[in-house]
Amino acid sequence: MDMDREIFEGLLSAREFKAVRSILNVMNAVDIAVLLSELEDKELVLAFRLIPKDKAADVFANMDGNQQSDLVEMFTERELKVILDELFMDDTVDLLEDLPANLVTRILEAVDPEKRNKINVLLNYPDDSAGSIMTTEYVDLRKHTTVAQALMHIKRVGIHKETIYTCYILEHRRLVGIVTAKDLLTMDDDITMEEIMETEIKSVSTHTDQEEVVQLFRKYDLLALPVVDADNLMVGIVTVDDAIDVMVDEVTEDISKMAAVNPSEESYFDTSVFQHAKNRVPWLLFLMLSSTVTGILITNYEKAFEAVPLLVSFIPMLMGTGGNCGSQSSALIIRGIALDEIHFKDIFRAMFKEFRVSIVVGVILAIANGIRILIMYQDPLIAVVVGCSLIVTIIISKLIGCVLPLLAQKINIDPAIVSAPIISTLVDTCSILVFFNIATMILPQL
Amino acid sequence: MDMDREIFEGLLSAREFKAVRSILNVMNAVDIAVLLSELEDKELVLAFRLIPKDKAADVFANMDGNQQSDLVEMFTERELKVILDELFMDDTVDLLEDLPANLVTRILEAVDPEKRNKINVLLNYPDDSAGSIMTTEYVDLRKHTTVAQALMHIKRVGIHKETIYTCYILEHRRLVGIVTAKDLLTMDDDITMEEIMETEIKSVSTHTDQEEVVQLFRKYDLLALPVVDADNLMVGIVTVDDAIDVMVDEVTEDISKMAAVNPSEESYFDTSVFQHAKNRVPWLLFLMLSSTVTGILITNYEKAFEAVPLLVSFIPMLMGTGGNCGSQSSALIIRGIALDEIHFKDIFRAMFKEFRVSIVVGVILAIANGIRILIMYQDPLIAVVVGCSLIVTIIISKLIGCVLPLLAQKINIDPAIVSAPIISTLVDTCSILVFFNIATMILPQL
Numbered sequence: 001m002d003m004d005r006e007i008f009e010g011l012l013s014a015r016e017f018k019a020v021r022s023i024l025n026v027m028n029a030v031d032i033a034v035l036l037s038e039l040e041d042k043e044l045v046l047a048f049r050l051i052p053k054d055k056a057a058d059v060f061a062n063m064d065g066n067q068q069s070d071l072v073e074m075f076t077e078r079e080l081k082v083i084l085d086e087l088f089m090d091d092t093v094d095l096l097e098d099l100p101a102n103l104v105t106r107i108l109e110a111v112d113p114e115k116r117n118k119i120n121v122l123l124n125y126p127d128d129s130a131g132s133i134m135t136t137e138y139v140d141l142r143k144h145t146t147v148a149q150a151l152m153h154i155k156r157v158g159i160h161k162e163t164i165y166t167c168y169i170l171e172h173r174r175l176v177g178i179v180t181a182k183d184l185l186t187m188d189d190d191i192t193m194e195e196i197m198e199t200e201i202k203s204v205s206t207h208t209d210q211e212e213v214v215q216l217f218r219k220y221d222l223l224a225l226p227v228v229d230a231d232n233l234m235v236g237i238v239t240v241d242d243a244i245d246v247m248v249d250e251v252t253e254d255i256s257k258m259a260a261v262n263p264s265e266e267s268y269f270d271t272s273v274f275q276h277a278k279n280r281v282p283w284l285l286f287l288m289l290s291s292t293v294t295g296i297l298i299t300n301y302e303k304a305f306e307a308v309p310l311l312v313s314f315i316p317m318l319m320g321t322g323g324n325c326g327s328q329s330s331a332l333i334i335r336g337i338a339l340d341e342i343h344f345k346d347i348f349r350a351m352f353k354e355f356r357v358s359i360v361v362g363v364i365l366a367i368a369n370g371i372r373i374l375i376m377y378q379d380p381l382i383a384v385v386v387g388c389s390l391i392v393t394i395i396i397s398k399l400i401g402c403v404l405p406l407l408a409q410k411i412n413i414d415p416a417i418v419s420a421p422i423i424s425t426l427v428d429t430c431s432i433l434v435f436f437n438i439a440t441m442i443l444p445q446l
Numbered sequence: 447m448d449m450d451r452e453i454f455e456g457l458l459s460a461r462e463f464k465a466v467r468s469i470l471n472v473m474n475a476v477d478i479a480v481l482l483s484e485l486e487d488k489e490l491v492l493a494f495r496l497i498p499k500d501k502a503a504d505v506f507a508n509m510d511g512n513q514q515s516d517l518v519e520m521f522t523e524r525e526l527k528v529i530l531d532e533l534f535m536d537d538t539v540d541l542l543e544d545l546p547a548n549l550v551t552r553i554l555e556a557v558d559p560e561k562r563n564k565i566n567v568l569l570n571y572p573d574d575s576a577g578s579i580m581t582t583e584y585v586d587l588r589k590h591t592t593v594a595q596a597l598m599h600i601k602r603v604g605i606h607k608e609t610i611y612t613c614y615i616l617e618h619r620r621l622v623g624i625v626t627a628k629d630l631l632t633m634d635d636d637i638t639m640e641e642i643m644e645t646e647i648k649s650v651s652t653h654t655d656q657e658e659v660v661q662l663f664r665k666y667d668l669l670a671l672p673v674v675d676a677d678n679l680m681v682g683i684v685t686v687d688d689a690i691d692v693m694v695d696e697v698t699e700d701i702s703k704m705a706a707v708n709p710s711e712e713s714y715f716d717t718s719v720f721q722h723a724k725n726r727v728p729w730l731l732f733l734m735l736s737s738t739v740t741g742i743l744i745t746n747y748e749k750a751f752e753a754v755p756l757l758v759s760f761i762p763m764l765m766g767t768g769g770n771c772g773s774q775s776s777a778l779i780i781r782g783i784a785l786d787e788i789h790f791k792d793i794f795r796a797m798f799k800e801f802r803v804s805i806v807v808g809v810i811l812a813i814a815n816g817i818r819i820l821i822m823y824q825d826p827l828i829a830v831v832v833g834c835s836l837i838v839t840i841i842i843s844k845l846i847g848c849v850l851p852l853l854a855q856k857i858n859i860d861p862a863i864v865s866a867p868i869i870s871t872l873v874d875t876c877s878i879l880v881f882f883n884i885a886t887m888i889l890p891q892l
Contacts, residue, residue, distance in 0.1 A: 026645075026646055027646060028644075028646055028648075028666070030665055030666050030667075151631065154631050154632065155631060155632050158628065158631055158632050159628075159632045164628055164631060165611055165627065165628075165669075181611065181627055181631065182604065182605075182610055182611075184631075185597065185600050185601060185604055185610060185627065185630075185631075186600065186601050186604050186605050198474075199472075200472055200473065200474055202474075217690065218690055218691075218694060219476055220474070220476050221476075221687035221690075223611075223669065223686070240669070240686055240690075241667035244663065244664055244667075244686075244690065244693070245664075247690070247693065247694075248664060248693075248785070251697050252781055252785070254701075255700075255701065255704070255777055255780075255781050256777065256778070256781070258701070258704075258777065259773045259774050259776075259777030259778070259866065260770055260773070260774060261774045261777065261778065267782065267785070267787045268778055268779070268781075268782040268787060268788055268796075268799075269787070269788070269792070269795070269796075269799070273799060273802040273803050273806065274806065276799070276803045277803050277806035277807050277810070280771075280774050280803070280807055281806075281807055281810050281811070283770070283774075284767060284770055284771065284774075284807060284811055285810075285811065285814055287766060287767070287770055288763055288766070288767050288811060288814070288815065289814075289818075291762045291763040291766040291767070292763050292818070294762040294763075294766075295758075295759035295760055295761065295762050295763050296759055298758055298759050298761070298762065299755065299756065299758065299759045302755050302758075305758070306752070306755075309745065309748050309752075310745065312741075312744055312745065312748075312751070312758065313741035313742055313744050313745045314741055315741065315744070315761070315762075316737045316740040316741050316744065316761075316765065316874055316878075317734055317737040317738050317740075317741050319762065319765075320733060320734070320737040320740075320870065320871060320874065321730060321733070321734050321737070323769075323870070324706055324729070324730055324733055324867050324870075325726075325730065327705045327706070327866065327867065328705050328706060328707045328726050328729075328730075330705075331701055331702065331704065331705030331707065332702070332705070332707065332714055333714070334701075335698055335701050335702070335714075336713065336714040339694065339698070339713070341713045341714060341715070342714055342715070346715070349715070350714075350715075353714075353715070353719060353722070356719040357719050357722045357723050357726070360719065360720065360723035360727075361723050361726055361727055361730060364723070364727050364731075365727070365730055365731065365734060368731055368734070368735075369734065372735070372738065420705065420773065420866055421770050421773065424766065424769070424770075425766060428762055428766065432762075
C-alpha cells in the first residue's frame with residue numbers, strides 16, 4: 001500500500017494515534033522508512049514509537065544516517081537497547097560507521113559486552129572488504145545432526161538469524177559443508193547433515209575485496225556466502241541483499257570515475273555543493289592543464305593554418321571523433337574487466353580486435369567526411385588529408401582506449417579511472433600531431 | 447575446486463572416463479560449464495554425457511548459446527527430453543530465444559503439450575518485461591493450509607520448484623498472501639497460512655519493465671517477486687538470481703549508451719568486428735557531422751584568430767573543459783535517475799545545484815588558468831577573456847548536462863543516451879561562441 005505522506009503527517013500532527021498505528025500496522029518496514037523520511041525530531045520519535053514492535057528495528061535499519069542519529073539521540077536507554085538487540089550485526093556496524101563519535105559511545109555502552117566485542121572486530125575490517133559487509137548471525141549445525149534435529153534447531157534459533165536458507169556445517173569452527181533449507185525441507189527426517197551436505201564450498205576470507213564477493217554471487221547465483229578468517233575458521237556470512245547493495249554502489253562508483261568525478265558516498269541531492277565541487281575540480285584541473293599542451297601544440301602549426309585557414313575548421317571534428325572513439329573502446333573494456341570477461345592476458349587479442357574495428361569505422365567515417373568536403377569545398381586534396389588523419393586518429397584512439405584500462409588493472413589501479421576524459425585529452429594531442437603532419441606531407445602549400 | 451582445463455581436456459581425449467566422471471562428480475554446475483566452455487562437437491557431447499544426471503540440466507543452463515545449440519543438435523530424442531524436463535521454465539525460454547529456428551522446432555516437439563503451451567505464452571511477452579524473465583514454477587498454497595500440511599506439500603513438490611523460499615497463497619488463482627519458508631520453519635504445526643501470511647504484497651504485472659522489477663528487488667531486499675496477469679491472476683515469479691542478471695545487463699547497456707555505443711547482447715569478445723563497428727559507427731557519424739558545425743563556426747572567426755593567433759591555442763582547453771564538466775553532471779544525473787533518486791519534478795532543484803557547483807568550479811579553474819596565462823604570456827587581458835569564457839562555458843555545460851537527461855526521461859527516451867558524447871558536441875559549439883564573443887567584447891584588437 002502506498003500511503004500518501006501528507007495525509008499521514010496530517011494524522012500524526014492531529015495526534016490521531018489510532019489511525020497512525022493502524023496504517024503502520026499494515027505497511028512494510030521499507031515503505032514506513034520512506035513515509036517517515038521527511039519527519040524530524042519530536043514528530044519522528046513520536047511516529048517511531050507507534051511502529052509495531054516487530055517492525056521497529058527493520059524500519060530503523062532502512063532509515064538514512066541523519067534520521068538514525070536523530071533517533072539515537074532522543075531514544076531512552078531502554079528504547080535504544082531494544083532496537084540494538086533486534087538489529088542485525090551488519091546493520092549495527094553500518095549505523096556505527098555513520099554516527100558521530102558521542103553517539104557511537106552511547107551505543108557501545110548500551111549493548112552487552114559480548115556483542116560489543118563482535119562489533120569492534122567488525123569495525124576493524126578494511127572498508128570494502130568481505131569482513132566489513134558480513135553479518136555474524138547464521139545457522140551452524142554439526143555433521144551428525146539429522147534433518148529432524150536441524151529443523152528443530154532452526155525453529156528454536158532461526159528467527160533471530162539474518163538468513164536461515166543456507167546452514168553451515170562446522171567441525172571445530174571450521175566450515176566443512178553446506179546444507180540448504182531446501183534440502184532440509186525435502187529430505188527425510190533421519191538423514192544426517194554429513195550425507196546431504198555440499199562439500200565443494202565457495203567461501204571468501206574477511207579481507208577479500210567486496211567486488212570479488214559480488215562476482216561470486218553473480219556467477220554462482222548464491223543467496224549467502226560464508227566468510228572465513230585467516231585460520232580458516234568461519235566468522236560470518238554475506239547475504240544476497242547486501243551483495244546487491246554493494247553491486248549498485250560499485251557501479252555508481254565506476255560511472256562516477258568514468259566521468260572524472262571522485263565518487264561520493266551520498267546520493268546526488270544529499271551531497272553538498274562544495275562536496276560536489278571538491279569531487280569534480282581535481283580532475284578538471286588536471287585535464288585542463290593537460291589540454292593546454294594540445295593548445296600550445298596548435299600554436300606550433302600557426303604557419304600551416306595561416307597558409308590554409310580551412311584546416312582549423314577540421315580540428316573540433318578530428319579531436320571530437322578521436323575522443324569519442326577512445327571512450328567507446330575504453331567503456332567496453334572497462335565494463336568487460338568489471339564483469340570478469342576481459343583480463344590482462346587478453347590484451348593482444350583485444351588490441352587486434354580494436355584495430356580491425358578501427359579500420360572498418362575509420363574507412364566509413366573518412367568516406368562520409370570526404371563526400372561532405374567535396375560537396376562543400378570541391379577540394380579533393382583536403383578530403384584526402386582529413387580522411388587519412390581520421391583513420392590514423394581512430395586507430396590510435398581505439399588502441400589507447402583499449403590498452404590503458406588493461407594496464408591500469410594490471411598495476412592495481414581502478415580501470416574506470418582511465419576512462420573517457422583522460423583518453424580524450426591524450427587523443428586530442430595525438431589527433432593534432434597526426435593532422436598537421438599528414439597535411440604537411442600532402443598539401444603543396446605547406 | 448578449480449580444475450585445470452588442460453588436464454581435464456587431456457583426460458577426456460585419453461578417454462579416461464572414470465577420472466573425468468569423478469572430477470565432474472565433485473564440481474558444481476557453474477564451474478563445469480566453464481570447464482567445458484572450450485570444447486566442441488564430439489568432445490563436448492562426450493563430456494556432457496559423463497556429467498552426473500542431477501547436475502546435467504543445470505550445467506546446460508549455464509552454457510553459452512553456441513554450445514547449447516551444438517548440444518541440442520547432437521542429442522538423441524531421449525537425451526533432449528530428459529534435459530528439457532529438468533530445465534526450469536525461464537531457462538528453457540532463454541534457450542529458445544537464442545536457438546536457430548530448426549532447433550526451436552525440435553525442442554517444441556520434444557516437450558509435452560502442456561509445457562509447450564506455457565513456453566509459447568512466455569515467448570510472447572515483450573523483451574525486457576517481467577513476463578519474459580519470470581518462471582512459472584512456484585509453490586502455491588491455500589489459506590486454510592496448516593504449517594504441517596505446507597511442509598508436507600513442499601516435501602512432495604518442492605524439489606522441482608525454482609524457489610521454495612517464498613510460498614504464494616492463492617484463492618481462485620488470485621494472489622492473496624505470502625508466506626516465507628522462514629515462517630514455515632519457525633511457526634507451530636497447526637497454524638494456518640491465513641494466520642501468518644503477509645497480505646501487503648509487492649507484485650508486478652507481466653508487462654512491467656524489467657528495470658522496475660530490479661528496483662523492487664533492490665528496495666525491498668526480495669528473494670522472489672510474484673508476477674500477475676492483466677486479470678490479476680498469478681502467473682509466475684521472478685527470482686533474485688535472475689534479477690541480478692537483469693541488473694548487470696541494464697548497467698552494461700547504460701555504460702555502453704553513455705559511451706555512444708549501441709548495446710550488444712554478447713560479451714566483448716563474442717561480438718564480431720563488424721557488429722562492433724555497426725554498434726559504434728551511427729553515433730560517430732552523427733557526432734562527427736555535428737562537430738562539423740563547430741568547425742564551420744570557427745572559420746567565421748577567422749579574422750579574430752588572425753589578429754590574435756594566441757586565441758586558437760585556448761580552444762582545445764575550453765572545449766575539453768566544457769565537455770568534461772557536462773559529462774560529469776550528466777553522468778551523476780543519469781545514475782541518479784537509474785537509482786530512482788532523481789525525478790523530473792526535481793529538475794529545478796538539480797539545475798540550481800548544478801548552477802552553484804558551476805560557480806565554485808568555474809572560479810577555481812579560471813583562477814588556476816589565469817595564473818598560468820600570466821606566467822606564460824604576461825597578458826592580463828587574455829587571462830580575463832579566457833577566465834570569463836571558462837566560467838560561462840562551465841555554467842552552460844553543467845546546466846545542459848543536468849537538463850538533457852531529465853528531459854529525455856520525461857519523453858521516455860533512455861537518459862543514458864544523452865550522455866557525454868552528445869553533450870560534449872553541444873558544449874563545443876557553445877564554448878566557441880562564448881569565447882569569441884567575450885574576446886570581441888574585451889580585446890581592443892578585435
